[in-house]
Amino acid sequence: MGRTQTQTIGIIGSGLVGGAIARLAADAGYRVVLSNSRGPETISHLVQELGPRARAGTVDEAIAAGDIIALTLPLANAEALPAGELAGKVIIDQTNYYPEFWRNTELDSGEITSSELVQRHLADSTVVKALHNLDWNHMYSNARPTGDPERTTMPIAGDDATAKDIVTQFLETVGYDVVDAGSLAESWRIEPNTPIYFWPYAPAIPDGLTEDEQKRFYLEHPVPPVTPAVARKMIDSAERVTPAGGTLAAMPPAHVAIFMELASGDTVQK
Numbered sequence: 079m080g081r082t083q084t085q086t087i088g089i090i091g092s093g094l095v096g097g098a099i100a101r102l103a104a105d106a107g108y109r110v111v112l113s114n115s116r117g118p119e120t121i122s123h124l125v126q127e128l129g130p131r132a133r134a135g136t137v138d139e140a141i142a143a144g145d146i147i148a149l150t151l152p153l154a155n156a157e158a159l160p161a162g163e164l165a166g167k168v169i170i171d172q173t174n175y176y177p178e179f180w181r182n183t184e185l186d187s188g189e190i191t192s193s194e195l196v197q198r199h200l201a202d203s204t205v206v207k208a209l210h211n212l213d214w215n216h217m218y219s220n221a222r223p224t225g226d227p228e229r230t231t232m233p234i235a236g237d238d239a240t241a242k243d244i245v246t247q248f249l250e251t252v253g254y255d256v257v258d259a260g261s262l263a264e265s266w267r268i269e270p271n272t273p274i275y276f277w278p279y280a281p282a283i284p285d286g287l288t289e290d291e292q293k294r295f296y297l298e299h300p301v302p303p304v305t306p307a308v309a310r311k312m313i314d315s316a317e318r319v320t321p322a323g324g325t326l327a328a329m330p331p332a333h334v335a336i337f338m339e340l341a342s343g344d345t346v347q348k
């Protein structure tokens with residue numbers, strides 16, 4: 079039996095990003111257990127869509143079942159996660175710092191990176207920052223099998239070599255090449271507003287389109303791949319963002335428009 083059929087990805091947060099990593103994992107043959115704050119019954123529609131490899135659970139159940147745990151909840155809520163239950167687990171930290179929504183003085187001052195903050199709380203887990211630097215739609219649609227000329231490259235960062243290997247294998251299996259951006263202390267190189275964040279994984283929108291056409295183009299137009307060499311250059315050329323954190327104004331406008339529509343309950347196809 080292959081590795082994917084025997085591994086389970088426990089997902090904490092079943093929104094846009096939780097749904098995207100769940101689809102990637104289930105498509106690649108992993109089992110997934112999705113959880114959220116409101117309870118498993120509120121995830122039944124998504125689980126049904128994902129098929130027999132997916133099930134809904136409580137946060138505790140997702141943690142217990144997961145060989146790898148994906149954090150796909152707001153960073154602000156990560157401090158409420160049960161560190162004891164997560165002890166010994168490999169964590170994919172997909173969260174980002176957006177001071178517009180939540181402020182933290184240590185992050186603002188650049189004393190630590192957001193993934194160091196998560197690692198400090200989850201002191202007995204091994205945190206790897208990954209799959210945080212593109213939007214939920216392209217997180218799924220940009221994935222390609224090994225050898226595909228359109229396969230793109232993702233950065234990871236972490237302090238534990240074994241955990242990084244495990245997350246690299248996961249990313250390579252679901253559809254991405256991987257470059258190592260260094261330690262969690264160095265993960266500012268791949269945080270919001272750095273060269274490898276968001277824009278390289280979304281299409282450049284041509285001038286002259288209406289807002290609806292821009293959104294459609296953003297969702298449907300193919301995105302040229304980032305090669306490992308280009309990813310490495312972007313990581314190496316990054317300058318530390320001061321103050322730390324992303325802003326909606328620095329993100330692709332079509333992404334923000336789609337995100338806002340979804341948040342307001344309007345119907346935009348993901």
Ligand SMILES: NC(=O)c1ccc[n+]([C@@H]2O[C@H](COP(=O)([O-])OP(=O)(O)OC[C@H]3O[C@@H](n4cnc5c(N)ncnc54)[C@H](OP(=O)(O)O)[C@@H]3O)[C@@H](O)[C@H]2O)c1
Pocket residue numbers: 090091092093094095096113114115116117137149150151152153155158172173174175209210211212213214215
């Ligand atoms: N949106 C993007 O394109 C994007 C891309 C890359 C990274 N990110 C990062 O990914 C994270 C999630 O973003 P998103 O857009 O997917 O958000 P979202 O759609 O609002 O989903 C957030 C999910 O987290 C769950 N949650 C919140 N607090 C929780 C808790 N204490 N325990 C368990 N589950 C909890 C929510 O539960 P309920 O459903 O019960 O409310 C919801 O399912 C954020 O940190 C964001 O910065 C976002």
